[in-house]
Amino acid sequence: MNFLLLQALTGLAAASSLFLVSAGLTVIFGVTRVVNFAHGSLYLLGAYIGWSILTRLPTDPGWFVLGILLAGAATALLGLVLETTLLRRIYRAPELLQLLATFGVVLMVQDIALKIWGAQDLALPRPRWLRASVILLGERFPQFDLALIAIGPLVLLLLWLLFTRTRWGTLVRAATQDRDMVAALGVDQRMLFTSVFALGAALAGIGGALALPDGSANLQMDLSIITDAFVVVVVGGLGSLPGAFLASLLIGLLQAFGIVLIPGATSILVFAVMAVVLVLRPHGLLGRAQPVSRAEAPPSVVRAAPASLRWAGVAALALAIAAPLVVGPFALSVLTEMAVAVLFAASLHFMMGPGGMPSFGHAAWFGIGAYTAALAAKSLALPMPAGMLLAPIVAGTVALLFGWFVVRLSGVYLAMLTLAFAQIVWAVAFQSTGLTGGDNGVLGVWPAAWAADPRVFYWLALAVCLGATLALRRVLGSPFGYALRATRDSPLRAAAIGLDDGAIRLAAFAVAGACAGLSGGIAAYSKGSVFPSFIAIGHSVDALLMVLLGGVGTLAGPVIGALAYTGLYDALLLATDLWRFALGAIIVVLVLAFPDGIAGTAQRLWLRGREA
Amino acid sequence: MLEVEDLHAHYGRAHILQGVSFAIAAGEVLVLIGRNGAGKTTTMKSLIGLVRPTSGAIRFAGADIAGAETYRIARAGLGYVPEERRIFTDLTVMQNLEVGKRPARAGRDPWTPRQLFTLFPNLGEMPTRPGGRMSGGEQQMLAIARTLMGNPSLVLLDEPSEGLAPVIVEQMARAILALKREGVTVLLAEQNLHFAARVADRAAVIETGRIVWTGGIAQLASEAGRYLGV
Numbered sequence: 140m141n142f143l144l145l146q147a148l149t150g151l152a153a154a155s156s157l158f159l160v161s162a163g164l165t166v167i168f169g170v171t172r173v174v175n176f177a178h179g180s181l182y183l184l185g186a187y188i189g190w191s192i193l194t195r196l197p198t199d200p201g202w203f204v205l206g207i208l209l210a211g212a213a214t215a216l217l218g219l220v221l222e223t224t225l226l227r228r229i230y231r232a233p234e235l236l237q238l239l240a241t242f243g244v245v246l247m248v249q250d251i252a253l254k255i256w257g258a259q260d261l262a263l264p265r266p267r268w269l270r271a272s273v274i275l276l277g278e279r280f281p282q283f284d285l286a287l288i289a290i291g292p293l294v295l296l297l298l299w300l301l302f303t304r305t306r307w308g309t310l311v312r313a314a315t316q317d318r319d320m321v322a323a324l325g326v327d328q329r330m331l332f333t334s335v336f337a338l339g340a341a342l343a344g345i346g347g348a349l350a351l352p353d354g355s356a357n358l359q360m361d362l363s364i365i366t367d368a369f370v371v372v373v374v375g376g377l378g379s380l381p382g383a384f385l386a387s388l389l390i391g392l393l394q395a396f397g398i399v400l401i402p403g404a405t406s407i408l409v410f411a412v413m414a415v416v417l418v419l420r421p422h423g424l425l426g427r428a429q430p431v432s433r434a435e436a437p438p439s440v441v442r443a444a445p446a447s448l449r450w451a452g453v454a455a456l457a458l459a460i461a462a463p464l465v466v467g468p469f470a471l472s473v474l475t476e477m478a479v480a481v482l483f484a485a486s487l488h489f490m491m492g493p494g495g496m497p498s499f500g501h502a503a504w505f506g507i508g509a510y511t512a513a514l515a516a517k518s519l520a521l522p523m524p525a526g527m528l529l530a531p532i533v534a535g536t537v538a539l540l541f542g543w544f545v546v547r548l549s550g551v552y553l554a555m556l557t558l559a560f561a562q563i564v565w566a567v568a569f570q571s572t573g574l575t576g577g578d579n580g581v582l583g584v585w586p587a588a589w590a591a592d593p594r595v596f597y598w599l600a601l602a603v604c605l606g607a608t609l610a611l612r613r614v615l616g617s618p619f620g621y622a623l624r625a626t627r628d629s630p631l632r633a634a635a636i637g638l639d640d641g642a643i644r645l646a647a648f649a650v651a652g653a654c655a656g657l658s659g660g661i662a663a664y665s666k667g668s669v670f671p672s673f674i675a676i677g678h679s680v681d682a683l684l685m686v687l688l689g690g691v692g693t694l695a696g697p698v699i700g701a702l703a704y705t706g707l708y709d710a711l712l713l714a715t716d717l718w719r720f721a722l723g724a725i726i727v728v729l730v731l732a733f734p735d736g737i738a739g740t741a742q743r744l745w746l747r748g749r750e751a
Numbered sequence: 752m753l754e755v756e757d758l759h760a761h762y763g764r765a766h767i768l769q770g771v772s773f774a775i776a777a778g779e780v781l782v783l784i785g786r787n788g789a790g791k792t793t794t795m796k797s798l799i800g801l802v803r804p805t806s807g808a809i810r811f812a813g814a815d816i817a818g819a820e821t822y823r824i825a826r827a828g829l830g831y832v833p834e835e836r837r838i839f840t841d842l843t844v845m846q847n848l849e850v851g852k853r854p855a856r857a858g859r860d861p862w863t864p865r866q867l868f869t870l871f872p873n874l875g876e877m878p879t880r881p882g883g884r885m886s887g888g889e890q891q892m893l894a895i896a897r898t899l900m901g902n903p904s905l906v907l908l909d910e911p912s913e914g915l916a917p918v919i920v921e922q923m924a925r926a927i928l929a930l931k932r933e934g935v936t937v938l939l940a941e942q943n944l945h946f947a948a949r950v951a952d953r954a955a956v957i958e959t960g961r962i963v964w965t966g967g968i969a970q971l972a973s974e975a976g977r978y979l980g981v
Contacts, residue, residue, distance in 0.1 A: 323822075324825060325822050
């Protein structure tokens with residue numbers, strides 16, 4: 140009994156911290172409609188800046204509170220800079236580009252933090268009052284955690300007062316619903332957005348600084364908190380503060396008890412709860428359908444490639460086939476990686492562009508394919524072709540089952556559910572050490588003897604990946620492809636002309652999963668080993684970057700994006716130890732300069748040239 | 752007070768406004784009359800800055816406001832009541848008014864909620880009701896009242912009579928006439944000729960993005976019949 144109580148209190152303390160961060164995220168989303176990936180970076184900066192401030196201040200409680208508030212003020216200032224330099228320019232951009240740009244910021248901040256504070260985890264010296272505990276039902280419970288428990292509801296109350304009792308709050312709530320109307324009433328939305336962003340950033344920073352006493356400032360905290368905060372915000376309902384509070388409690392308690400009930404599998408529990416909530420209430424616990432804030436038509440894929448582009452493609456293919464005769468082993472491995480990346484990106488583009496289903500967890504299918512191929516080789520001792528065949532079949536089947544949940548949702552909610560599923564797959568791969576080797580991965584997955592020569596294997600990978608990519612392209616031009624686009628552009632009208640919206644989306648989802656699985660199967664044999672990192676968020680983001688870099692609205696986009704991204708990534712990795720910063724900066728610049736992606740921009744310029 | 756000269760606007764590649772020109776004198780009620788798709792709403796949105804005109808000039812109170820930012824245009828004294836009303840459904844009547852509130856124009860008394868409740872008695876009965884739980888007519892009244900809280904010198908009213916019961920339409924007409932007495936200039940977009948005739952001084956007929964006829968409201972019925980197809 141006592142134990143349950145203590146565990147519950149621990150959960151509540153965690154819920155408070157989680158709420159601080161999620162409240163900032165949800166407030167920013169509510170007004171600006173930007174899903175801010177960089178919110179985790181502000182949390183991380185809050186922790187590091189908090190550490191720098193607190194280690195220089197006297198250790199009394201009063202100074203501690205001041206230090207925390209100063210850290211919040213510092214991140215508010217950073218948020219201000221971020222909003223005015225970057226976010227302000229992309230408010231009208233498509234959702235996923237905003238996500239991409241803010242992810243660029245995440246990468247940059249990681250390297251900046253590494254340069255300033257170093258790679259070591261920074262813990263706060265704990266003075267006596269921080270270590271003090273109270274006796275509850277005969278058990279010791281940290282006093283600081285009790286204070287944390289109180290902070291959550293307190294912040295909720297303050298925010299509630301701010302949003303309901305002040306003119307500023309009323310304006311923010313009005314802008315959350317209809318920014319243009321607010322502007323037409325003479326309100327300067329830019330000031331409003333900037334101040335909201337600064338407030339959200341301050342909350343993230345305070346949350347980060349408050350995480351110091353029970354933990355440390357470290358370089359992994361940005362992505363770990365942003366995943367949790369996304370879950371909270373999505374479960375609570377995007378833009379809803381009470382929803383975020385409720386969801387924080389739910390997730391905090393789940394994590395606290397999950398550690399006891401199923402040790403090591405708490406993330407499965409959390410994401411499973413999220414999946415259940417989203418299936419029952421597609422807009423979260425207290426959320427509502429979001430008004431469509433953009434009127435622009437979605438990108439359409441209708442044009443056949445111009446003859447010149449076809450010839451360029453044929454020339455590139457000829458080069459790709461001839462390449463192994465001239466290049467060295469390293470370049471060959473990069474080329475193989477590129478072939479795999481092209482299919483991986485094309486499969487994501489298939490569901491995301493024409494299908495209108497942005498996935499945040501596309502690496503799940505890649506990983507399932509890779510593990511299927513690897514385990515087929517290692518555990519079942521199947522020959523390589525069988526493994527490569529099983530990879531798409533298994534990934535496609537799982538996608539078909541899971542897709543049943545996914546295709547009911549849309550937009551950010553859909554992206555988050557796919558993220559949740561990928562995290563579950565990742566956790567399974569990571570924790571089933573008996574089958575998958577856990578973090579050590581599955582090693583020694585070598586190609587069959589006839590394909591052991593890297594050149595032969597490269598040709599095989601090229602043939603399979605390009606073949607599948609071209610097949611996807613062919614499907615998009617078929618009646619099914621047109622039906623898919625119809626369901627994307629107007630589900631109602633599509634249904635009215637007799638298209639089975641759900642079944643079409645589900646089929647597209649399964650096809651995308653199968654193709655990603657195939658690319659994973661080839662990657663398994665090409666690398667010779669499979670690791671949980673194949674399924675990690677970072678890898679899903681890689682796929683998104685490739686597609687968005689190339690441009691969602693063109694058929695050549697994912698191919699160009701995959702080549703550009705893989706090339707860029709490998710080149711940066713070789714050129715500089717600040718490759719994250721460089722990659723992040725390049726992403727940000729690309730989003731600002733080419734909001735349609737590389738291929739989209741090229742297409743626009745080409746069309747403009749033709750019309751002139 | 753407002754002069755629009757050769758205004759062009761596009762939605763994507765569609766050329767909606769193809770050279771709109773007209774002028775309104777201070778204190779006047781001008782009705783912009785035309786069929787669906789003629790360009791009434793686009794004209795209004797171009798004036799308030801929600802649609803960026805491709806070319807042309809909009810002179811308001813001595814400055815060219817074409818392409819300026821929406822909030823600056825609004826602060827210069829242009830009020831906009833959209834066709835869809837766009838009430839903040841989560842906010843109460845009073846809070847909706849609060850969002851619209853701006854300082855008074857020099858030499859004029861500001862609108863207060865109390866005065867607006869005299870103008871629209873229905874609103875006075877439900878100051879704490881959320882906008883989402885009001886009828887269409889009540890929302891239309893609130894949309895006008897909210898815009899008036901900004902003390903505009905010129906109000907753009909986009910089809911205020913659309914979809915309303917005759918009793919409410921009559922209330923709208925009385926409200927517009929009351930505005931006129933207060934010295935507020937009004938640009939009205941309408942398809943309802945009777946309503947227009949009841950409140951407007953002059954009419955401008957818009958057809959496929961151009962003003963094809965301008966004149967006194969009394970002449971409209973006789974002379975503009977061929978344009979309107981009535």
